[in-house]
Amino acid sequence: MTEVSSLTGRLLVATPALSDPNFDRAVVLLLDHDEDGSLGVVLNRPTPVGVGDVLEPWAALAGEPGVVFQGGPVSLDSALGVAVVPGEAREHEGASPAGGGAGAGPPPSSAMGDPVGWRRVHGAIGLVDLEAPPELMARVLGSLRIFAGYSGWGPGQLEKELAEGAWYVVESEPGDVSSPDPARLWRAVLRRQRSELAMVATYPDDPSLN
Numbered sequence: 001m002t003e004v005s006s007l008t009g010r011l012l013v014a015t016p017a018l019s020d021p022n023f024d025r026a027v028v029l030l031l032d033h034d035e036d037g038s039l040g041v042v043l044n045r046p047t048p049v050g051v052g053d054v055l056e057p058w059a060a061l062a063g064e065p066g067v068v069f070q071g072g073p074v075s076l077d078s079a080l081g082v083a084v085v086p087g088e089a090r091e092h093e094g095a096s097p098a099g100g101g102a103g104a105g106p107p108p109s110s111a112m113g114d115p116v117g118w119r120r121v122h123g124a125i126g127l128v129d130l131e132a133p134p135e136l137m138a139r140v141l142g143s144l145r146i147f148a149g150y151s152g153w154g155p156g157q158l159e160k161e162l163a164e165g166a167w168y169v170v171e172s173e174p175g176d177v178s179s180p181d182p183a184r185l186w187r188a189v190l191r192r193q194r195s196e197l198a199m200v201a202t203y204p205d206d207p208s209l210n
Helices: 056-061 087-092 157-163 182-191
Strands: 011-014 027-034 037-042 046-050 067-070 074-084 118-122 125-128 143-153 167-170
Touching: 011 182, 027 074, 027 182, 037 067, 037 157, 056 143, 143 157, 157 167, 167 182
Parallel strands: 067 143
Antiparallel strands: 011 027, 011 167, 027 037, 037 143, 046 067, 074 125, 074 143, 118 125
16 A cells, blocks of 8 residues: 555544444544554543553553543453654654753663654654553653554455545544543544534534434
C-alpha cells in the first residue's frame, strides 16, 4: 500500500448508519493500516477499571479519567498504551535542561531521536512499551491512555466498510487521545470539521424520538 492511501494516524468516526454495537458512535484511532489489514483503538469507551488496578506503575501518567479504555472487541486481555509526546520535548530531549544539575539530564532516546519506550505512529502520537520503566518517559509524555483490547480488520475489510458508508475518515489531533470528556468526543470531532460533517454532530442519539 502506498503512503498516500495509508490511513495510519487518522480517525474513523462511526456514521449514524453503522449498526455494529461495538462501534456505535465510536471514534477509532488507526494505529496501523496497510494491505495486510488495519488495527486501531476506540478512543471513547471508558471502563470502570482504574489504570492503577491493572498497571499501577503507569497510573500517575494516565490522563483523566484515569481508567482503562476498551480499545475494541479483540484481545480484551491485552493492554496497549498510546501517548502523546509534544514536539518541543522531542526536539529538545537531547539538550540538558537550563540550570540542570547532576542527574537532571534528558531521558534516554532512541537512535531516531524519540524517547526510549515510545514508538511514533503519527506526528506526536505513538505507542508505549508498557514493559519499559515509566520513569524513562515521565518527563516527556504529554498524555497517556491505556486500552484493553483493540479493533482489527483483515485485508480489504476496512475498505469494504468505508465503501458501504460505515465510517467517516478525518484527521486526528493529539488531544483526541486524552480527551477528558470521552462521551462528547464523537460530536466534538465531527463539529470541528469544515464540511457537511459538522452537521452530523447534531444527529440525535435516537432518531425515532426526533
